[in-house]
Amino acid sequence: xxxxxxxxxxxxxxxxxxxxxxxxxxxxxxxxxxxxxxxxxxxxxxxxxxxxxxxxxxxxxxxxxxxxxxxxxxxxxxxxxxxxxxxxxxxxxxxxxxxxxxxxxxxxxxxxxxxxxxxxxxxxxxxxxxxxxxxxxxxxxxxxxxxxxxxxxxx
Ligand SMILES: [Zn+2]
Ligand SMILES: [Zn+2]
Ligand SMILES: [Zn+2]
Ligand SMILES: [Zn+2]
Numbered sequence: 335x336x337x338x339x340x341x342x343x344x345x346x347x348x349x350x351x352x353x354x355x356x357x358x359x360x361x362x363x364x365x366x367x368x369x370x371x372x373x374x375x376x377x378x379x380x381x382x383x384x385x386x387x388x389x390x391x392x393x394x395x396x397x398x399x400x401x402x403x404x405x406x407x408x409x410x411x412x413x414x415x416x417x418x419x420x421x422x423x424x425x426x427x428x429x430x431x432x433x434x435x436x437x438x439x440x441x442x443x444x445x446x447x448x449x450x451x452x453x454x455x456x457x458x459x460x461x462x463x464x465x466x467x468x469x470x471x472x473x474x475x476x477x478x479x480x481x482x483x484x485x486x487x488x489x
Contacts, residue, residue, distance in 0.1 A: 337367065337376045340386045340453055342437055343394035343401075344472060345463060347386070352377050354389050357399060358434075370450060385450045388434075401479040437473035438462040 338347045339354060352375075353364040367376040371384040390398040424432040426442040435442050436452060439462035443449045457463040462474060471477070 335377060335380070337381055338386050339367075339389045339391070341391040341394055342388050342453070342473075343390045343398045343476065345438070345457060345467065346391070348391040350376075350389075354387075355392075355395070356389060357395065358402075370446065386453070388449055388453060397476075400483075401476050403483075435475070436460055436462075437475045438466065440475050 336349045336351055339350050340346075341348055350367060353366045355361055355364045367387065368374065369376050369379075369381045369384050370387060372379070372381065424434055424442075426432050426435075430442075430444070432442045432444055433446060433449060438457070438460050441452065441460075443452065452459045457467075466474070472480075
């Protein structure tokens with residue numbers, strides 16, 4: 335059964351058929367999606383009421399990778415000795431590991447639960463997103479990155 339993901343690059347939902355590519359984890363092939371709440375395959379059962387996993391959609395994936403400093407086609411190196419799902423390449427300004435950050439308000443996330451909470455109900459917890467949504471803009475953090483690198487996305 336198809337399920338939804340939240341693309342945090344521009345902030346929209348997209349439909350997934352059961353497996354998704356997670357390049358930020360070092361994956362080069364799509365892997366099956368698991369329900370964060372049930373810890374079972376998304377294909378098993380009904381997860382329409384469950385938390386939505388944050389993954390950039392196919393269209394915006396490359397944009398996200400570029401914004402993070404990767405060349406197109408280049409994927410982050412697989413993590414060595416990654417025995418926990420939580421391991422990631424992100425660190426906050428104090429050097430603490432994070433699982434990612436909000437492209438809208440630049441908030442650092444330290445666990446998937448924080449990510450899920452921040453993005454729940456159409457990102458109700460994100461003030462920056464609530465202010466800017468509907469204006470068809472790009473997330474401020476992403477915009478700043480593009481300005482820094484001189485990369486501007488194609489329309
Ligand atoms: Zn999926
Ligand atoms: Zn579920
Ligand atoms: Zn997208
Ligand atoms: Zn936010």
